[in-house]
Amino acid sequence: MKSFWALLSRDVRLAVREGGAIGTALGFFLVVVSLMPLGLGPDLNLLSRIAAGVLWIALLLAALLSLNRIFEADHEDGTLDVLATGPLPLELVTAAKSLAHWITTGIPLAIMAPVLGILLNLDLAAYPILVATTLAGTPAVSFLGAIGAALTMKTRRGGLLLALIVLPLYVPTLIFGISAVSAGAGPTGLAASFLILAAISLVAIVLGPLAAAAALKVQLQ
Amino acid sequence: MDLGPHAAFIWISYAAVTVTITGLILWLIADGRKQAADLEALERQGVKRRSAAPGVR
Amino acid sequence: MQLIAEDLVIDRGSRRIIDGLSFAVKAGEALVLTGANGIGKTTLLRTLAGFIRPFRGVIRLDGGDDELTLGEQSHVVGHTNAVKSSLSVAENAGFWNTYLDSGEDSPSRIAASLRHFGLEDLSDFPAAYLSAGQKRRLGLARLLVARRPVWLLDEPTASLDTASSERLVAAVNDHTSSGGLAVIATHLPLGLERARTLDLAAQRMAA
């Protein structure tokens, strides 16, 4: 357990100190959301109707950008070899690294989402729901994304390939994330989609590290 | 002073500008102190500059 | 304690790299792997570490911890240093200490390992400032940060100067004399004590 915390806190510290990755993901999120009105026209009623979808898609794309660094940097400098011979099973190594990715990318993006809601004239009542659903949904983004990151760790043009592999896996998160925010469903519908969203994340937290560790074992050969 | 029905927006605007600029100024001062202290610590340890201005390449 | 490999056959892709290799390294011994580039030294070390599954044959550590794999009882030093440039020298060593070893007396152990490789005055500097040789030494300091009975070193003297190589040799000698064992791939004669040489080229000729 001590090793797990050591790895988690080291990854968070590296992300904070190197800073670039978090800032780039947030900036990308902002730019993608701002491009939407330029493409669709500045009609505020239209924008507020599609706000939830735009925010979720932009959030997924922004998170996607930072995924490939989860294992790549550690592979390049040989850290991954040493981590693999450590006392921690590889499944927990991938779990710690996915969790660190969620803390340094998922949480900042979730906090940023309502700020960008202003640009899309999102209904004020939807803000708490938006934060809650993005926080509940983004673990799936990091933990499923780690699978793609492990699979494409050694490939050239890994970023594009990663998007191709991982985006289909995000479909359930996207559907229930949006249906929770587009409040038309009413309180019971809202609770249902929120619970399903959390369940998807829980499945991802279990599945992601297992699959990513299996992929890493092949990659380390 | 009566600023009408939208006084809150005026106050928030001024507060936001004040907080941001004050924050920047404080950060600049703190950063300046830190760099000066680092420089002094290095010089006290006997590391000397080789040329007049190696700071700028 | 004894590291034993029996009738080892290792394939990489469709190429057979190692064919029917057997050897044993006893506690207190260092085995030096020699042979030209591409002969399979790195492959053999990565197989011992457990990254590559051999096509045939057995690798085992007699007298080791039965609950751990050989890799988990080994220090593996490859061509890369596993050093993060935005962490300081001390933070790098400290991380590997906590991650690899949960034992006590961590601070003194970290300090001793940095001192052994001549980095003690640099411990507060970010590793980004280090030269290639200094980074290599920081990578090697990992060997002393946590106690492990088996050392698997792949070209450990790469980018080291003479004085630094001597420190590495001293570390390996200390390790073997206190009952550890080491397998080292290298081109250069290192002057190790209690060392045997295994020439992979000759081995291949024999097979």
Add this chain to the structure above:
Amino acid sequence: MQTLTQRLANPARFMELSARLLPWISGAAGILLVSGLYLAFFASPADYQQGETVRIMYIHVPCAWLSMMVYGLIALSSFGLLVFRHPLADVSAKAAAPLGAAFTFLALLTGSLWGKPMWGTYWVWDARLTSVLILFFLYLGLMALRSALEDESAAAKLTAILALVGVTILPIIKFSVDWWNTLHQPSTDFTSTVDPSMRLPLLVMAVAFTLLFFAMHLKAMRNEILRRRVKALRTQAVAGRDRLAAQAANHGAAE
């Protein structure tokens, strides 16, 4: 005769000069700011259309002005770096970027707070706001590019290229956003005419903010120069404090 920029080329002389200049600029900015605030709140009338909210203009307009001026300064510094290789040009560009981004952010924020009472929503995709938003992105891009590059002299040149590309494309962006906006809705232009009674406080505030920026910019440049000295000394120190290298050198001398 030397020009001012030539005399400033030596960082040591710049440090000396800026240390003498900084208190005066800060003091002037402070005095102007206080008098500007007095004029803005007590010596100017409420707008007959917008009421008291027009007082947001006295900080919004200076921030919007600075957002453009600072980008111009960065472009100018970048030009100075790429063409004349002026040693302080990159220090100036690097120090200005976060300050410019902050003022652009404040222009957007105060604009949005000004808009809420007028339009009933915090954000409308008005041509002017949209252009400033894109300017903000350009700032973010500059800072992100610099932070992503480790080699400082390469980072300096590459960000300078990006800044010059940005300043070239900016008018095209402005034009296209205006065009996009007229496609969809009539322009909501609300600052076209400024009543003479508001002109003086606005002018004072604009000058105060500009001086404030220059004071902060000077300080940030001084910090940056110090940071580079520290970095150079550290690099030197790492070589000097290597025990093994020192030992090897002693051996060499003894033999």
